[in-house]
Amino acid sequence: MKPEIPNDEIILQQLKEGDESALEMVYDKYWKKLFHLALQKVKDKLVAEEIVQTVLIDVWEKRNSVEINDLAKYLFSAIKYQVLSYYKTVLLHEKHHKIIASQTSVQQPPQIPVSLEELHGIINNVINSLPPKTREVFLLSREKKLSNKTISARLEISEKSVEYHITRSLRAFRMCLKGFMGLLLTVAIVVSCQLSAVSCQP
Numbered sequence: 001m002k003p004e005i006p007n008d009e010i011i012l013q014q015l016k017e018g019d020e021s022a023l024e025m026v027y028d029k030y031w032k033k034l035f036h037l038a039l040q041k042v043k044d045k046l047v048a049e050e051i052v053q054t055v056l057i058d059v060w061e062k063r064n065s066v067e068i069n070d071l072a073k074y075l076f077s078a079i080k081y082q083v084l085s086y087y088k089t090v091l092l093h094e095k096h097h098k099i100i101a102s103q104t105s106v107q108q109p110p111q112i113p114v115s116l117e118e119l120h121g122i123i124n125n126v127i128n129s130l131p132p133k134t135r136e137v138f139l140l141s142r143e144k145k146l147s148n149k150t151i152s153a154r155l156e157i158s159e160k161s162v163e164y165h166i167t168r169s170l171r172a173f174r175m176c177l178k179g180f181m182g183l184l185l186t187v188a189i190v191v192s193c194q195l196s197a198v199s200c201q202p
Contacts, residue, residue, distance in 0.1 A: 008071040137165035
């Protein structure tokens with residue numbers, strides 16, 4: 001049986017101290033409420049899940065730079081902000097698609113060749129830079145191919161916490177490769193990670 005989740009004041013203090021278990025408490029306490037709010041606004045489960053993941057990851061990453069006095073109020077406000085950001089992005093994409101469709105030709109971006117060895121090196125560097133718990137969850141998911149439920153039971157954390165760590169690791173890949181190979185290489189790395197994680201072990 002999991003211990004009772006403490007009040008928000010204690011959770012916020014633990015977040016400031018860098019205690020990752022506090023973030024897991026936020027997941028357990030607020031995930032469903034935040035998800036239902038996001039889903040009500042965007043009408044898409046996958047988008048709603050991504051919005052909630054983004055908000056909760058930001059809570060952790062900005063724990064020392066943003067002063068949070070009311071956790072619940074902050075989280076729900078952040079969801080509304082992310083929903084607005086999502087719709088702005090959708091409108092922007094639609095505008096770009098219309099512009100592209102109106103052009104007779106579209107210049108293709110240059111392809112950047114990457115060797116398999118370089119790809120392995122990038123993968124290892126990002127994996128090794130992950131926090132211990134995030135790295136453990138990521139490798140259990142991608143290398144051992146364990147389900148979120150199995151990882152949750154093995155590590156004694158919630159399934160939503162497992163999702164958080166996986167999302168966090170994928171974000172690390174995107175941030176590391178920003179301006180280098182873009183989204184396509186990020187996807188390629190995630191897919192190839194299952195094969196490369198074992199062969200690239202020191």
